Structures are given as structure tokens and as C-alpha cells.
Amino acid sequence: MTDTTAHDIMIRLDGLSKRYPGQQRDAVASLDLDIRRGEIVVFVGPSGCGKTTTMKMINRIIEPSTGRILLDGEDVTEANPDQLRRRIGYVIQQIGLFPHLTIGENIATVPKLLGWKKDRIAARVDELLTTVGMDPEEYRDRYPKQLSGGQQQRIGVARALGADPEVLLMDEPFGAIDPITRDRLQNELLRLQAEMRKTIVFVTHDIDEAIKLGDRIVILQEGSRIAQYDTPERILTAPANDFVRSFIGRGASLKRLNLTRVADVPLREWPTVDIDTPPEAALEVLRGVPESALLVVDGAGRPVSWLLADDLRAPEGRPLSALGTPIDHTVEPRATLSDVLNELITARHSVSVVLDDTGVARGVIDFDQINETIREMRSVAVGEARAGLAEVGSGAAPQERE
Structure with a gap:
């Protein structure tokens, strides 16, 4: 009981x-x-x-x-x-x-x-x-x-x-x-x-x-x-x-990804430009960052599209709203890392954009963050296993569950 x-x-x-x-x-x-x-x-x-x-x-x-x-x-x-x-x-x-x-x-x-x-x-x-x-x-x-x-x-x-x-x-x-x-x-x-x-x-x-x-x-x-x-x-x-x-x-470690939610993971920042930014200025931003694409957001901060350098070298006179490719994968803070992993398999640039309840972009999540979480889970599991073995070796009774 x-x-x-x-x-x-x-x-x-x-x-x-x-x-x-x-x-x-x-x-x-x-x-x-x-x-x-x-x-x-x-x-x-x-x-x-x-x-x-x-x-x-x-x-x-x-x-x-x-x-x-x-x-x-x-x-x-x-x-x-x-x-x-x-x-x-x-x-x-x-x-x-x-x-x-x-x-x-x-x-x-x-x-x-x-x-x-x-x-x-x-x-x-x-x-x-x-x-x-x-x-x-x-x-x-x-x-x-x-x-x-x-x-x-x-x-x-x-x-x-x-x-x-x-x-x-x-x-x-x-x-x-x-x-x-x-x-x-x-x-x-x-x-x-x-x-x-x-x-x-x-x-x-x-x-x-x-x-x-x-x-x-x-x-x-x-x-x-x-x-x-x-x-x-x-x-x-x-x-x-x-x-x-x-x-x-099998796969209990992967199943544990269902226990961790996006809200529990520090999000990665991604280079972002407003949709009204001139293409030339956007290209300068892209040249100054290691990422291969920019995230375009509207005036409220909602994601609109991905922009590559080739998109920004298009004929002059076209605004950012007419360039790039639509956002293909987004996740909510309540989504699990298992949900994210499924999304990342087919996502452009191997990232998913994280949206809050109003649709505003709060950052991105990628494979590296999931890998880090899995490493932490393994470390915790090893520690728990060692503690259990030590407890058994000492003859101590296991703690009663709730």
C-alpha cells in the first residue's frame, strides 16, 4: 500500500x-x-x-x-x-x-x-x-x-x-x-x-x-x-x-526518452532574422555565423522559413518573405525527446524549432542535445546500479517503495 x-x-x-x-x-x-x-x-x-x-x-x-x-x-x-x-x-x-x-x-x-x-x-x-x-x-x-x-x-x-x-x-x-x-x-x-x-x-x-x-x-x-x-x-x-x-x-534506454520533455532541456540558440530584413543584410548575418541557414521570423517572433546563402543570392528586389523554404518541423515544450527524435530524422538542418503556446520560437533542439541527455541517463543508471549492488553487499534491506 x-x-x-x-x-x-x-x-x-x-x-x-x-x-x-x-x-x-x-x-x-x-x-x-x-x-x-x-x-x-x-x-x-x-x-x-x-x-x-x-x-x-x-x-x-x-x-x-x-x-x-x-x-x-x-x-x-x-x-x-x-x-x-x-x-x-x-x-x-x-x-x-x-x-x-x-x-x-x-x-x-x-x-x-x-x-x-x-x-x-x-x-x-x-x-x-x-x-x-x-x-x-x-x-x-x-x-x-x-x-x-x-x-x-x-x-x-x-x-x-x-x-x-x-x-x-x-x-x-x-x-x-x-x-x-x-x-x-x-x-x-x-x-x-x-x-x-x-x-x-x-x-x-x-x-x-x-x-x-x-x-x-x-x-x-x-x-x-x-x-x-x-x-x-x-x-x-x-x-x-x-x-x-x-x-x-528491448530498448529501455530509448524508452526513457519519453520521460524527458523539451521543457527540461536547455535549448540551443539559432541565428534569426526578422522577415523585413533586407536580403543583403541577412546574407551578412549568415556569413558571420557557423550555421548553414538562418531562421526567419515574423514581427511576433513566429518562425516563417529557413534561408540558405543561395536563397539570398536570388535576383534583387525579392523580399525575405518570397525566399527560402517553409519551416517543416516544430515541437512544443511538452513534447518528449522521443517525439523530437522522430521529427529530427527527416528535419532540415537536423534541428526542430521549439514553439511556446503562442507559436513564438524559443530556440531549437538537435541530435547533440538528445545524445547528451542519453549520456546523462546512462550515467545515472550506472550510479543507481552500483548503489544497488553496494546495498545488497552490505546486507541492507532495499528501501520500501511509495
């Missing part, structure tokens, strides 16, 4: 089990688990381990056979399931937007059921659209079929947050999205969580997604037996058993 107080625990599963009629074994067997307030806890494990069944028991879509569910200290095992579900947001892979309702009406579903007044509902809809990065004026009156898959998934999250629930359940929400959009949605979720601090239970089959998103990870074996419940760092550096080691697979 953890050393947390009762107030710290938002969800407690106490001896939770599920056995379906006609089956000889439990799908979920006597599961005990505490989920802390304001954390993202990711359930991950092989197919059939019971992770989705466990999630659906939390909001009673599936009724448990035995055991208790406590929500913020309240036993909700026998509560009205419809009332319970209105306290918990739910996001699924298939999204499940109502096709005959507008985006605004979809988001307003639960507030309407709770009897909110129209002006309060309208304000909440616009607030949530803005929160998930979609202009209310542009999207409020559209229908789901008019949105891309990634936009629909954002609306699914907004709808789940409609009544401002303390708990959000997410069942493989990004599993059907293309990899690029999936990375962006993961980063968007982390941005939202930094603002809202919801208690989120997230189900995935992807250990890399679990490492990137989770404050804590539950690795499940068959029957929802917990193989390890720990922080991503500890799971990668101190797997509890052979099952966990096998599930993580």
Missing part, C-alpha cells in the same frame, strides 16, 4: 472482481488499487488482461461481481449508476459523438442532463472548445462528419469534460489515430492536465504511450493481477519481475 492519506486517494478499488456467467475464471480477480487525486494512471498490459473491464467497472458500465469502488471516499458500488456516470467523464477510441447533433450540442450533453441553465451551458461549451484549441465561432455549429478524426477526438475530450468532472476515464482514446495526430493529441492531453489536474485513468496497449502520459503505470497480467504499479522511471529502471521486463521489451 502507499503512504498517502485518505484525502490523497480519489479512486480506491477494494477487492474488485468480475466473473462473467458461464466462465470458470475471473476476468478481474480481487483487484486492490489506490489512484491518487490529480494524477494520470495508465493501465497497460496484454490483450485479455482485464484493463478495459476494470475501467468500465469504475463507472459501472460493467457491474462488479464482488468488491467495492470508492470515489473520493464515498462507496459508490451500490449508487445509482446513471448518477455516478454523470460525475465521471468518459472518452473511448470510437469517440461516439452523436452525428445528428452539432458540436456544441454534443459537448452540452451532460450539462443538459444535470439541468444547467442555457446561458451557463453556452458559456461552458465555448470555454471547452477554446480549451481544446478549437475556435467556438468556427466549430460550435458544425456536425461531427465535418471534422477530421483528430478534431473529433478533441471534441470527445471536451464532451467528457462538459460538467467539469473530477475523474476522467480514457479507453484507448488515440488508438485509431494516425501517429502524427496521436503525438499531438497526447501533448494536448498533457497540456490540459497541467491546467486542470483531473484524476485520469487511461487504458492503452502501448507501453511507450503509457510511459509518456502516466504519472504512474499499472502493468497488468491475466485476470488484472498487478505485475507492477509504479512511476514510469522506476518501471524502466527497476522492473519488478520477468513479466514486466518482457513487456517493456
Whole structure:
């Protein structure tokens, strides 16, 4: 058990089990688990381990056979399931937007059921659209079929947050999205969580997604037996058993890149010129720096293009806005170094431009910075391994985990 107080625990599963009629074994067997307030806890494990069944028991879509569910200290095992579900947001892979309702009406579903007044509902809809990065004026009156898959998934999250629930359940929400959009949605979720601090239970089959998103990870074996419940760092550096080691697979060092975010790494400066700079002046700047290109930014500091010397030797009279090549790769501070590594493989000049939330360029990140981070990780891992060996050699008992 953890050393947390009762107030710290938002969800407690106490001896939770599920056995379906006609089956000889439990799908979920006597599961005990505490989920802390304001954390993202990711359930991950092989197919059939019971992770989705466990999630659906939390909001009673599936009724448990035995055991208790406590929500913020309240036993909700026998509560009205419809009332319970209105306290918990739910996001699924298939999204499940109502096709005959507008985006605004979809988001307003639960507030309407709770009897909110129209002006309060309208304000909440616009607030949530803005929160998930979609202009209310542009999207409020559209229908789901008019949105891309990634936009629909954002609306699914907004709808789940409609009544401002303390708990959000997410069942493989990004599993059907293309990899690029999936990375962006993961980063968007982390941005939202930094603002809202919801208690989120997230189900995935992807250990890399679990490492990137989770404050804590539950690795499940068959029957929802917990193989390890720990922080991503500890799971990668101190797997509890052979099952966990096998599930993580090879490349644990690279997986640790999912633990470090761009915001944690000192950014590299890059020679920059304003878009109104005369080409001749820009060429002089380029001649005075070791880099092979200049980064052109607009008046607000947002990146516009890359400029090479050949671009600046173009016929006279052409402004910088008509020269160079568009910016091809940018990353946000919340992106992981694993995200950056994927971007750098195809990026021009082997750098990605780092943007803040307003789109302003704050610097760049490159392979050298990632290599340095990997070297630091290796050094820390070696130190931890030596400390562990020394502890064992001294006969000291290992420290109890949280």
C-alpha cells in the first residue's frame, strides 16, 4: 500500500472482481488499487488482461461481481449508476459523438442532463472548445462528419469534460489515430492536465504511450493481477519481475526518452532574422555565423522559413518573405525527446524549432542535445546500479517503495 492519506486517494478499488456467467475464471480477480487525486494512471498490459473491464467497472458500465469502488471516499458500488456516470467523464477510441447533433450540442450533453441553465451551458461549451484549441465561432455549429478524426477526438475530450468532472476515464482514446495526430493529441492531453489536474485513468496497449502520459503505470497480467504499479522511471529502471521486463521489451534506454520533455532541456540558440530584413543584410548575418541557414521570423517572433546563402543570392528586389523554404518541423515544450527524435530524422538542418503556446520560437533542439541527455541517463543508471549492488553487499534491506 502507499503512504498517502485518505484525502490523497480519489479512486480506491477494494477487492474488485468480475466473473462473467458461464466462465470458470475471473476476468478481474480481487483487484486492490489506490489512484491518487490529480494524477494520470495508465493501465497497460496484454490483450485479455482485464484493463478495459476494470475501467468500465469504475463507472459501472460493467457491474462488479464482488468488491467495492470508492470515489473520493464515498462507496459508490451500490449508487445509482446513471448518477455516478454523470460525475465521471468518459472518452473511448470510437469517440461516439452523436452525428445528428452539432458540436456544441454534443459537448452540452451532460450539462443538459444535470439541468444547467442555457446561458451557463453556452458559456461552458465555448470555454471547452477554446480549451481544446478549437475556435467556438468556427466549430460550435458544425456536425461531427465535418471534422477530421483528430478534431473529433478533441471534441470527445471536451464532451467528457462538459460538467467539469473530477475523474476522467480514457479507453484507448488515440488508438485509431494516425501517429502524427496521436503525438499531438497526447501533448494536448498533457497540456490540459497541467491546467486542470483531473484524476485520469487511461487504458492503452502501448507501453511507450503509457510511459509518456502516466504519472504512474499499472502493468497488468491475466485476470488484472498487478505485475507492477509504479512511476514510469522506476518501471524502466527497476522492473519488478520477468513479466514486466518482457513487456517493456528491448530498448529501455530509448524508452526513457519519453520521460524527458523539451521543457527540461536547455535549448540551443539559432541565428534569426526578422522577415523585413533586407536580403543583403541577412546574407551578412549568415556569413558571420557557423550555421548553414538562418531562421526567419515574423514581427511576433513566429518562425516563417529557413534561408540558405543561395536563397539570398536570388535576383534583387525579392523580399525575405518570397525566399527560402517553409519551416517543416516544430515541437512544443511538452513534447518528449522521443517525439523530437522522430521529427529530427527527416528535419532540415537536423534541428526542430521549439514553439511556446503562442507559436513564438524559443530556440531549437538537435541530435547533440538528445545524445547528451542519453549520456546523462546512462550515467545515472550506472550510479543507481552500483548503489544497488553496494546495498545488497552490505546486507541492507532495499528501501520500501511509495
